[in-house]
Amino acid sequence: MADKTDKKLLEEITPIEEDFAQWYTDIVKKAELIDYSSVKGCVILRPYGYAVWENIQKIIDNMFKKTGHSNVYMPLFIPETLLNKEKDHIEGFAPEVAWVTRGGSEELTEKLCVRPTSETLFCEHYANTVKSYRDLPKLYNQWCSVVRWEKTTRPFLRTREFLWQEGHTVHATHEDALEETLRMLDVYADFCENYLCMPVVKGQKTDKEKFAGAVATYTVESMMHDGKALQAGTSHYFGDKFAKAFDIKYLDKNNELKYCFQTSWGISTRLIGGIIMAHGDNRGLVLPPAVAPVQIRIMPIASHKPGVLEKAGELKNRLEEKFRCDIDLTDTSAGFKFAEQEMRGIPLRLEIGPKDIEQNQCVFVRRDTSEKITCSIDVIESKAEELLNLISKNLYEKALENRRNKTFTAKNLDEIIEIAKTSTGFIKAMWCGDEKCEVILKEKADISSRCIVDEDHISDTCVCCGKKADKLLYWGTAY
């Protein structure tokens, strides 16, 4: 079926086995997720890319609301003195912020940074509004863009500006705040696994890798097709560190003044990069049905024949009741249409032609497996639902299988260096907890610690120094 144009559309993608990075870049452009602009390090989210983000937002915002959170909006700018209030926080962020120094025609007396994250603004607001135990907890979230002045950038994975959500909560006790930190980590894990079909490893970051200003950072780490790790979401426990720096206190039931305890947590548009690299193939994007802007594309075959377009329209009207659905009415060849639908990762294609209509049937084609399923027109809704569920399950299973195949175990330094040299994947190894060993491994094996996990221990000695170890650490190469 394919004509010259189709071949061109396909030829332009670099094979995934040949150059994974170029394959990725080809897809983000060819699937029309993003475009570049003259703003260095920033990208444009085109309608198709933004629609994926809107679907992510809808699902997870609903999960936030079910867990009691409200959305707010804080200013884009942070005055320098405010940013400087928490020592570890500013040390972490100062090197990578953008500064506004002029407003209108005047030089500002105090420069303003464009928010890289909004802890300081939330803290100031909490200090103003939290007075009594009755005001607690405050469970806020914000959808916005943040700016970090990165030197090397890649669409979705690392850009100078990116879209995200940042949750910020304030609690009466240590226990409440820690519970919230872990609850939101679970929300992220649930979202990644059950909606994005991306299995995750849940764990705690080492002190070296934790968020600037946090007491503890928890993470969900996902493995990409090439064996590299993607930090998909993080949840931070702050203890009362920020509360002390910003003087956030409340009167408890006994009328005693106490410091509050806080958390923050975030996911970003880098999840779209994760979707591409976890599920994509040589024909392009493969989108998880839950976030696909179009879940079913109807393709009229021989659409000039009488009745075909009418029937296609009728099927669309029925499917639209339950699914995000469109019809391809462009005047290109069938081959081009198929290639385009596959490039865009639309989970299901429904083909309907004159012969199908005669037999009261249509053909579903799965994007993930290319399997063709003939289906009576009477039951398209239930069949579509079944197939979309099967696709979600299959994407998850394939990603899990990939992770299983690329997860290794190392017991000593030679082993871990050897594995890191020959394979890209997760390496599980025991760790004594000493940052020196973490640094040695990073230098000698060129891998970074991903997270400390709660799994069966491999041994009781550190993979690096051989001393007693009670932490099981995942290692990997990260995006």
Place this chain on the structure above:
Amino acid sequence: MADKTDKKLLEEITPIEEDFAQWYTDIVKKAELIDYSSVKGCVILRPYGYAVWENIQKIIDNMFKKTGHSNVYMPLFIPETLLNKEKDHIEGFAPEVAWVTRGGSEELTEKLCVRPTSETLFCEHYANTVKSYRDLPKLYNQWCSVVRWEKTTRPFLRTREFLWQEGHTVHATHEDALEETLRMLDVYADFCENYLCMPVVKGQKTDKEKFAGAVATYTVESMMHDGKALQAGTSHYFGDKFAKAFDIKYLDKNNELKYCFQTSWGISTRLIGGIIMAHGDNRGLVLPPAVAPVQIRIMPIASHKPGVLEKAGELKNRLEEKFRCDIDLTDTSAGFKFAEQEMRGIPLRLEIGPKDIEQNQCVFVRRDTSEKITCSIDVIESKAEELLNLISKNLYEKALENRRNKTFTAKNLDEIIEIAKTSTGFIKAMWCGDEKCEVILKEKADISSRCIVDEDHISDTCVCCGKKADKLLYWGTAY
């Protein structure tokens, strides 16, 4: 019923008749719509204020999607050279933009402005992506924040950063683009009148008042309680001005290269200021049901009595199926609860106590009229719907009545100066079209032109110079 605390809550609002500006400021704080921060000229949108914005977004985004628009996201920054490409545009915006001059540890070689509006970015993208008539029209919209370095600021009405949507479209012909400009003006008018219950005057801005870079700007102007005008939304027709500056061309069906025609249109969080000033009263905010975060608040009366809380919960479960609804379970007095519900402008209160339960009834109280309506528990859903509709209708009618009472007609210069001196409202007057007359009126009567409307003419001579006039202009004092 009111105890000391209630009085305090009420006393703190300045009466609307005494000081409208202070009344407004009191409401935005007391209804917990916003909070101030150390970021000068910017405000925090608190959960209640942001929830109103989320409801506005949901409704109008749906209207945008129904008219064929897709959402995108453009970078926050605009390089100076890009901003400078269209002469009138840069002249209008240069004096009020914020400039980023440092990124990380380095001085930028080219300064970046924080977007005050994104025409230039959209134009650059359209120049890259529009090639053929097949690519047209492109109907994009963006939800984001923009920054304008205002000297004097007021919550919602004028802040250095504000949230808005900006639609940007590109078309093959003049006719298509003009039709789009007027279509979106109609969408805004529909939204303001039918969802925000704010009647609007639709018209065209004079050249003096049009958007920087536009060929024509259309506006919906609404009158506030105090007679001042609020520009609620604007829709701009650009002709091919930007297309020529940015070289946006397409190949038409005859393979001829042609310039595109463009539009842009926007509404912002200032609509929330409009809602406050159009409908609020001395008890606080009065929210239009369509955008109220809580449409019905259930108040259990004598909630310690057996069965009251259970029944209240049961009613909530039923009402939640159709309405945004909550129960006040705080341990404050009934008077305080009522005052708080009224301050927040919740359209309906449902009171349910032991005697009501005995009689299988409850009492609805309308926020707008304070009317109490006894209702059988069997029909609370239909009664609530009926009452919410009546409230919407009444808010609209009251605002329209206010506008009727404060709309004047002037035939000559003395008349218009006299009216402007003694009343605040809309003044309808004929205009010859000469900017000199517009400037004279602005100086002598301290009013500004709102829009040229398509209504029956008052006379055929200019209110200012007495020469022949064929334009009917609305004048007013604007927020």
